[in-house]
Amino acid sequence: MKLSVVIPVHNEEQCIEKVSLELLDLLVKKNIPHELLLVNDNSTDRSPEIVQQLSNAHATIRGIDSSLPKGFGRAIRTGLDNFSGDAVVICMGDGSDSPQDVVTYYEKLAQGYDCVFGSRFIKGSRVAGYPFLKLLLNRAGNAFIQLLFMIRYNDVSNAFKGYRREVIAACKPFVSQYFNITVEIPLKAIVRGFRYTVVPISWYGRDSGVSKYRIKELSRKYFFSILFVWLERFLLKEEIRR
Numbered sequence: 749m750k751l752s753v754v755i756p757v758h759n760e761e762q763c764i765e766k767v768s769l770e771l772l773d774l775l776v777k778k779n780i781p782h783e784l785l786l787v788n789d790n791s792t793d794r795s796p797e798i799v800q801q802l803s804n805a806h807a808t809i810r811g812i813d814s815s816l817p818k819g820f821g822r823a824i825r826t827g828l829d830n831f832s833g834d835a836v837v838i839c840m841g842d843g844s845d846s847p848q849d850v851v852t853y854y855e856k857l858a859q860g861y862d863c864v865f866g867s868r869f870i871k872g873s874r875v876a877g878y879p880f881l882k883l884l885l886n887r888a889g890n891a892f893i894q895l896l897f898m899i900r901y902n903d904v905s906n907a908f909k910g911y912r913r914e915v916i917a918a919c920k921p922f923v924s925q926y927f928n929i930t931v932e933i934p935l936k937a938i939v940r941g942f943r944y945t946v947v948p949i950s951w952y953g954r955d956s957g958v959s960k961y962r963i964k965e966l967s968r969k970y971f972f973s974i975l976f977v978w979l980e981r982f983l984l985k986e987e988i989r990r
Contacts, residue, residue, distance in 0.1 A: 750781040751854050752833030756823035757799060758789035760841045765798050768809060771839070771847040775808075778851055784809045785831050786841070789823035821929035824907075825922050837910040838933075845908045846950040853910035853947075862942035864910040865934060866949035867903040877953020889970065893931065896978055899938060901946055905930050905970070908949065915942050928973040935977040939984060 753771065757764050768784055775782045786799045788811065799811035812830055816822035824838060835857045839845050853864040868875045869887075886905060893904045907930040919936040922929060937944065 749835060749854075749858055750783070750833040751775070751850075751857075752783050752785055752831035752836045753850060754785050754787065754824065754827030754831055754836055754838050755841045756787050756789050756820055756827065757791060757795050757841045758818065758820070758823070759791050759793045759795055761791075761794040761798060763843050764795055764841050765802060767841055767843050768802055771850060772806060772809065774847045774851060778854075780851065780854055781833075782808055783832055785827050786811045787823045787827045788813045789820065790814065790818040819925040820907075821922070821924040821926050821932075824929050824933075825924075828916055828920075828922070833913070835910060835912050836916060838907055840907060844952050846952075849908070849947075849949045850910075852949075856945055856947065857910055857912060860943075861945045862912050862915050863934065863937050863944035865901055865903070865944055865946050866906060866908050867901065867946050868906060868949060868951045869902050870946065870948050872948030874948075874950040876951070878951070879953070885967075893935070893974060896974065897935065897938065897981075901934075901938075901944075904934055906949075906951075908951075909934055911937065918942075923976070924969070924973050926969055928969040931970060932973045932977060935974065936980070939977060939981040 764786070768786065772784060786802065786809065788796050788799055802809045803811040812826065814823045814826040816826060828836065837850050837853050839850060849866060856864040867873060890902050890904055894900065894902060915937050918940055919933060922932055924932045
């Protein structure tokens with residue numbers, strides 16, 4: 749099973765090389781067939797140059813430019829339209845996600861799960877450098893999602909997840925343009941009945957670069973993405989009845 753790792757890159761000149769090479773080294777050591785798909789999201793720093801250098805130097809690193817306007821969700825959609833693997837993991841380009849957890853995702857997908865969801869808030873997880881206000885809003889938002897969809901999974905808004913190719917195909921089209929895509933994809937997979945497992949993961953606050961997450965701007969977008977999938981669930985039930 750070949751694994752694609754989609755990594756959106758927007759102004760990550762200080763860390764994208766380190767993130768990519770650490771992950772590449774581990775995947776090679778574990779003998780995991782792979783590609784790293786680095787999606788340049790309209791960067792204005794040296795990120796495109798670094799991505800191109802990485803692509804030239806390593807056969808399994810591929811860099812592409814998003815043709816859409818700037819936006820995390822748009823970059824993810826570009827990656828999901830272009831990956832070549834049998835499964836895909838969405839991984840942040842700022843070093844917040846652990847390469848070892850990517851391997852864990854791969855192993856779970858290879859066992860037959862359709863999706864692998866990481867949680868930063870279960871036994872065995874590790875979180876460092878999470879801003880307090882963001883943490884409070886995260887916990888409140890995820891509690892709302894759990895109640896609305898009647899699920900136990902408590903970290904839906906985390907972008908770092910893994911899917912088999914057929915899951916992505918079944919859940920398209922994706923419409924989110926920003927970070928709200930982090931809830932759109934897993935909730936669509938859940939309401940469509942795909943089999944998933946939840947594993948503890950490590951998360952580290954960035955130590956370089958600037959966060960692109962804007963709480964006030966995104967709260968409304970998250971709400972509408974959640975509501976969109978919740979309403980879509982009823983349409984799917986009607987189709988099944990017919």
